[in-house]
Amino acid sequence: MKRIDRTLLVLILPLAILMAAGPFLPQWVLFLVTLSIGKGFVVLGLMLLLRTGLVSFGQGLFYCLGAYAAGALGKVLGISDVFLLLVSGAAAAALLAYILGFLVAQYRDIFFAMLSMAFSMILYGLLVKTAALGSSDGFNVPVPTLFGAKLVEASTRYMVFAVACAATILVALGVHWYQKTTLGSLSPAIKDNELRVEYMGASVRHAIHVKFVIAAALAGLGGALTGMTVGHIDPEMAYWTTSGEFVFVTILSGTGSVVAPFLGSLIFETIRSYAYEYSPNTWQMVLGASMLLVIVFLPLGMWSIFTARRKRA
Amino acid sequence: MIELLSTVVDGIIYSSWLFIVAVGLTLIYGVMKILNIAHGSLYALGAYMAASLAGYWLAHGYPPLGSYGMLALSAVLVGLVMGPLIERGLLRFMYGKDEVVLLLATYSVFLILEDAIKLIWGVDSLSIAEPYGMLGSVDFAGLTYPVYSVLLLAISAVVGVALAWVLQRTRQGKLLIAVIHDSEMSAVMGIRVPRFYLVTFTVGAMLAAVGGAFTAPMVSVVPGMGVEVIVLAFAVAVIGGLGSLKGAALGALMVGLVRSAAVHFLPQVELFSIYLVMVLVLLFRPKGLFSSAEARKI
Amino acid sequence: MMQKRSGSGRILFVAFATVLIAVGFTLSAHAADQKPIKIGIVSFLSGPPAGPFGVPARNGAEILAEALNEGGKVPGYGTKGLGGAPIEVVYIDEAGGTTKQVTEYRNLVQRQDVDLVIGYISSGDTLAIAPVAEGLKKLTVFFDSGTPRIFEDASYKYVFRTGSHSTMDSVGAALYVTEMKPNIKKYAGINQNYAWGQDSWSDFEAAMKILAPKAKAVTSQMTKLMSGQFGAEISVLLSSGAEVIHSSFWGGDTESFVLQAAPRGLFKKSTVVLTCGEHIMYRLGNQIPDGTVLGGKGTVGIFAPNTELNRWFQKAYTARYDVPPTYPSYRMVQAVLGVKAAYEKAMAANKGMTPTQDQVIASFEHLSFDTPSGIVEMGLGKGHQAVTGISYGTTKVVKGKLTITNIKTYPKEKVNPPEGVLSKDWIESGFKRTK
CATH class of the missing domain: 3.40.50.2300 (Response regulator)
Incomplete structure (x- = not known):
């Protein structure tokens, strides 16, 4: 990589500043940002799919699987290393996506969405039926450790936060690089006209399969990160409403940039958190109305605020 | 043998309910290509309105049979008010945008309506059980079934036949089919497309409310009752092929029978029976049971 | 074609959405007293x-x-x-x-x-x-x-x-049922398919195995939370021949279940035990058929x-x-x-x-x-x-009003495990108080 794109700088700089400022920030801010990064990973995966014209209503499948893989590692094998948990979450999700991909990559539009949703609901049903994993109550994920060192509560929060920031930078660079590859740059073409892509000699199915696996790995990573941040996981993560919320944040963020999903999740989580606090009886109404405003005025997502300004400048 | 018979009867009763609940969704999608998440809220609104109106009717000592009229009236009211409000007030500004954006708009409406219902009716459950028990019950295959189930079956048949008749036999129906195939061309030919959209959305909203209104007597009307219905309606519509009336009927029947069989013989899988059906159907018919062929774009 | 920009429509829309947000916030503005x-x-x-x-x-x-x-x-x-x-x-x-x-x-x-x-x-x-x-x-x-x-x-x-x-609820229900029907042969369950329903049923079944070893669980229906439609489940329960039906349903599910099962005669055929029936008794009132067993998760409300x-x-x-x-x-x-x-x-x-x-x-x-x-x-x-202790009672409508008869209260030692023993082990041990 000779030159790092400007949008990447927009991501890396604040993250670096946040990492440095982390120890001085209130704990709840660290938590909110870490959680938003976790969800941001899932949304980033969905954004990649959306650029190809695909919407998944079942990304909760991989989000939940990643969380359970990380959780089970701690519960069964007693492993709590932060890196191992994250990697195992992403790997488990990617593996399942690789297998399901042979089937799912043939589907488009609403059928892709509903098939993926059906799979995530089946996982939900299986987990609810599994008493050993706590059924619908789920189970607690052990406090993550760093290279075997167990830290106190406050330092753990900062450690997970710093690891999340670092992971974000790595992932953003990776995705950015991927989009420059031939396979990655096919996305808009597939969205516009699959047949033409095939005539050009590229395999649409292969391109979608790869993308599906990448999106799943990101969702698994996000699930593992969310699981260890919250400290508890349950089958609700695979429920269709969870997946629906991710799609929601994806559209809200816009597909303009790798940075958008993280910013979008942060804004979404913040709005929701304050709506809960100041409007405990009507937070759904506040949330719904805020989103309508975004859809109507920023049809390309919140990211378009930045791009529009840049164009004007 | 008797167990098998009651499985089928239970399945058909459930299917008729599913069909009423899902048909409005598939109609709106078929014409407007909008996956209407607010469908669940409209269903809930129908139920709440029915509980209020029929409750008022019965509390004032009017003839009990009239409460069925109140159920129907509440569905019509909800459809006539909410349909135009959502379509004219919001959706029309978004036509031509991505399907997902429209879907999210309806999701926002869903969130707002959920709280609006709570503000109007509170969080306590309502119940309006009289119309359910009033018709008495019949014995069949050694089991007792309420006559109300037969009424539901009749309503779903009437709804299905009426929609099919309008679409296939009337001039407006034929024009609507033209709109479905190519709305721009239809507009050029002088068809007032916006009006068709308005009417379709209103009828779809009304059908959602019919589902809720006629479910109200057999359940407790509670906040959040619409959420489960959304995904059920989606599943039925997708299995049948989105936008297909026949498909919705057959999809409802399949899901109903499979679920009933699961309850009778294998209660463990009831939780995901509907999704298994969906995966299996999509495996062999990637666009649902009845899907219209799409023009190939090059 | 429909993308005509309607300026006034947009302004109206913003006003509307802003009002909604404002309404949302003000409706729940809480009293901001200065209190320690x-x-x-x-x-x-x-x-x-x-x-x-x-x-x-x-x-x-x-x-x-x-x-x-x-x-x-x-x-x-x-x-x-x-x-x-x-x-x-x-x-x-x-x-x-x-x-x-x-x-x-x-x-x-x-x-x-x-x-x-x-x-x-x-x-x-x-x-x-x-x-x-x-x-x-x-x-x-x-x-x-x-x-x-x-x-x-x-x-x-x-x-x-x-x-x-929740162990107390299931153990109390099993005690009440076996005291009421010492020779019970068949029982069944209908519970919600999530941890609460599953745990309630498995504790009840375990307690029944100790208290009525000859009785058999004929069917265990697990319904989706808030599904609201119980037609097929009621058919199965009706034909199961169970004398007692255990249900830990709550809220809307309980109400819907009672509304759908009562006209079909399930409450006449079997004794239905609603382990958390107490919190719906004022909502349903005399719609709850006579002879239904209600519990209140403690000595609360009518049992207090x-x-x-x-x-x-x-x-x-x-x-x-x-x-x-x-x-x-x-x-x-x-x-x-x-x-x-x-x-x-x-x-x-x-x-x-x-x-x-x-x-x-x-x-x-x-x-x-x-x-x-x-x-x-x-x-x-x-x-x-x-x-705490727990009470169960049986419903009876007297002059159009729901009353509870045959109330039994079980003291806390009888329905809770001793310190240091897992609830599950305690039930399976035959409710031993000492290790």
């Missing part, structure tokens, strides 16, 4: 559990906090607020799942800086919150939630639960002792909210009074000075305190988990 002890109260304010559980619990907290702040109103708890300091309450909605609840809990503690948190109805939420509370070192009192796992799988310093766990404290609570609650209090309200009051008792005991030990959190915790452990539902004893989980 700030308690976060978390309970369902939206979604299906709000009506049956969340709001009655919230109301219980509201009425009690107001009465305590006035001082001298609550029999047996004469001092104002908590040891003289007024109580300030912050309400949070429990809806939205564990991830959101952990976020909101952290916000309550770290952003809103509450002094303690009382809340949580969902077992999943309590399991998720407990380790977080421990990490943040914040006194947290669970007022409800069923699962015994909290203090059986782990032990906590900062976490308390002032209501009995006739004490001055209970009479005050019944009267005050009914006067304010037009319905009598049900079990969630009682459980919330147990939590608030538990905190008050512990706080004031710690204060007395501290020579009347404001106690530290650690002192409150120390006096809360193994505490016994009086509540409208009788004495609550923090007898399990190293003094962090309450044990």
